[in-house]
Amino acid sequence: MLANGFAPSACAQTQQSIFVALSGAAAPGRNQLVKRDQTLFWVGDPVDGYYRVISGAVRLCKMMPDGRRQISDFFGPGDLILIELSAEHAFTAEAVTDSVICHYPRPTIDALLADPKFSRQLLTIACDRLVSAHHRMAVLGRKTAEERLATFLVTSAKRLPASRQVMSLPMSRADIADYLGLTVETVSRVLSKFRRDGLIDLPDSHSVRIMDRDQLERLSDGDA
Amino acid sequence: MLANGFAPSACAQTQQSIFVALSGAAAPGRNQLVKRDQTLFWVGDPVDGYYRVISGAVRLCKMMPDGRRQISDFFGPGDLILIELSAEHAFTAEAVTDSVICHYPRPTIDALLADPKFSRQLLTIACDRLVSAHHRMAVLGRKTAEERLATFLVTSAKRLPASRQVMSLPMSRADIADYLGLTVETVSRVLSKFRRDGLIDLPDSHSVRIMDRDQLERLSDGDA
DNA sequence: CGGTCAGTTGACTCTATTCAATAGAAGTGG
DNA sequence: CCACTTCTATTGAATAGAGTCAACTGACCG
Numbered sequence A, B: 001m002l003a004n005g006f007a008p009s010a011c012a013q014t015q016q017s018i019f020v021a022l023s024g025a026a027a028p029g030r031n032q033l034v035k036r037d038q039t040l041f042w043v044g045d046p047v048d049g050y051y052r053v054i055s056g057a058v059r060l061c062k063m064m065p066d067g068r069r070q071i072s073d074f075f076g077p078g079d080l081i082l083i084e085l086s087a088e089h090a091f092t093a094e095a096v097t098d099s100v101i102c103h104y105p106r107p108t109i110d111a112l113l114a115d116p117k118f119s120r121q122l123l124t125i126a127c128d129r130l131v132s133a134h135h136r137m138a139v140l141g142r143k144t145a146e147e148r149l150a151t152f153l154v155t156s157a158k159r160l161p162a163s164r165q166v167m168s169l170p171m172s173r174a175d176i177a178d179y180l181g182l183t184v185e186t187v188s189r190v191l192s193k194f195r196r197d198g199l200i201d202l203p204d205s206h207s208v209r210i211m212d213r214d215q216l217e218r219l220s221d222g223d224a
Numbered sequence C: 001c002g003g004t005c006a007g008t009t010g011a012c013t014c015t016a017t018t019c020a021a022t023a024g025a026a027g028t029g030g
Numbered sequence D: 001c002c003a004c005t006t007c008t009a010t011t012g013a014a015t016a017g018a019g020t021c022a023a024c025t026g027a028c029c030g
Helices: A012-024 A106-112 A116-142 A145-158 A173-180 A184-196 A213-221 B012-024 B106-112 B116-142 B145-158 B173-180 B184-196 B213-221
Strands: A030-034 A039-041 A049-055 A058-063 A069-075 A092-095 A099-105 A166-168 A207-210 B030-034 B039-041 B049-055 B058-063 B069-075 B092-095 B099-105 B166-168 B207-210
Touching: A049 A106, A058 A173, A058 B116, A069 A116, A069 A173, A069 B116, A099 A106, A116 A145, A116 B058, A116 B069, A116 B116, A116 B173, A145 A173, A145 A184, A145 A207, A145 A213, A173 A184, A173 B116, B049 B106, B058 B173, B069 B116, B069 B173, B099 B106, B116 B145, B145 B173, B145 B184, B145 B207, B145 B213, B173 B184
Parallel strands: none
Antiparallel strands: A030 A099, A039 A092, A049 A099, A058 A069, A058 A092, A166 A207, B030 B099, B039 B092, B049 B099, B058 B069, B058 B092, B166 B207
């Protein structure tokens, strides 16, 4: 399943402390099982609390009237879904696979924000996410299809212990396409090319084995 | 010049409070004049403090080895350049035009972070920027050239008082192109088309008058 | 006044999309 | 458990939207 695959984000250290703070709080979060493709919250919903992915994965989406979709972020186990402090959600969050999500009611968080140590940690998480969002803008604005896929694979692999050989990608090709600003066909074609070129192996459609990480990294940086 | 043109961002309210907090601090910021195209900080520079745009405009860039560039954000008067709490800058910041920038040394900010009210405000700013970064990912990943330009114009206009007829765009066509993930030629062509179609007027290359805002908004949302 | 730079426009090219067909995996119900 | 449907992924051929290359114009600057 996913538990051993798609991994927590780079700022796991900080997020761990957050977890401790939240666990110790008067009102700890409440776990809920969310089935695949089920929605955590829609655009326009009130921000009535915060979510933390325990297992599985969540995608954050923006839809256009004609059906075009942009996935602006994925959240894996351990990740706190922190983007908005405003009154209403500007994005939709959906489960990529069956997931366990912990929900912290807004008052719990608001109370914890009085602690400068805690709010400093949240600020660190928000800034880390901001940095990776800005990196992703370069991916979407300036990189070729091959560079996008290489970046996606390398970044996903970085979240995992180097020991793991095969990485699990819980999301569909359509999810990857909407995350990278491409079409399913292009994603499929580029992955096939990477396989032909010996850069990766694809044991099944949700698993990838990185065969030539150096080459993939050069490709992702745009100097291959 | 620019002072009456490119405007502070949407979270001006919060940023105003920040300004008050910083002004009252023991070590207030130090103003510096930064000439056009001059660099505030480079990728890899230590994060030795924070900057606030007093007048002018700043662009945040990421460069690729072969010269491709993505501008991930513009900062206008009043904006606090807050993206990284890490040790090193991951982006380069440059002045779009001659600008006055206020610099707050890192200790000043770190001390203020002890105040939960202040750090809460910084968190709000960071989250606001995160939301707009995610919106921009949809622009870069899914919108056509016309939709990108329409979004850029409408968003820039929103920062200004509705009374202003003519909006000043301090940045060059190349800056706009690198912000929207296009080429200068495409930016130029689309703006010319908008002018022919009566959506905008271009008194000079750094000024735009919005003629048909409704149509531009429909275009930017992708249902035109 | 000459030179450089920014912006515009045109002609042609190419990368990724669209449309279409097929193959394979997964879920459903008898 | 197997037949049937449906969804996901892959591959091919044709198309289109934005990019590239190039020429030209007008500002700005020394």
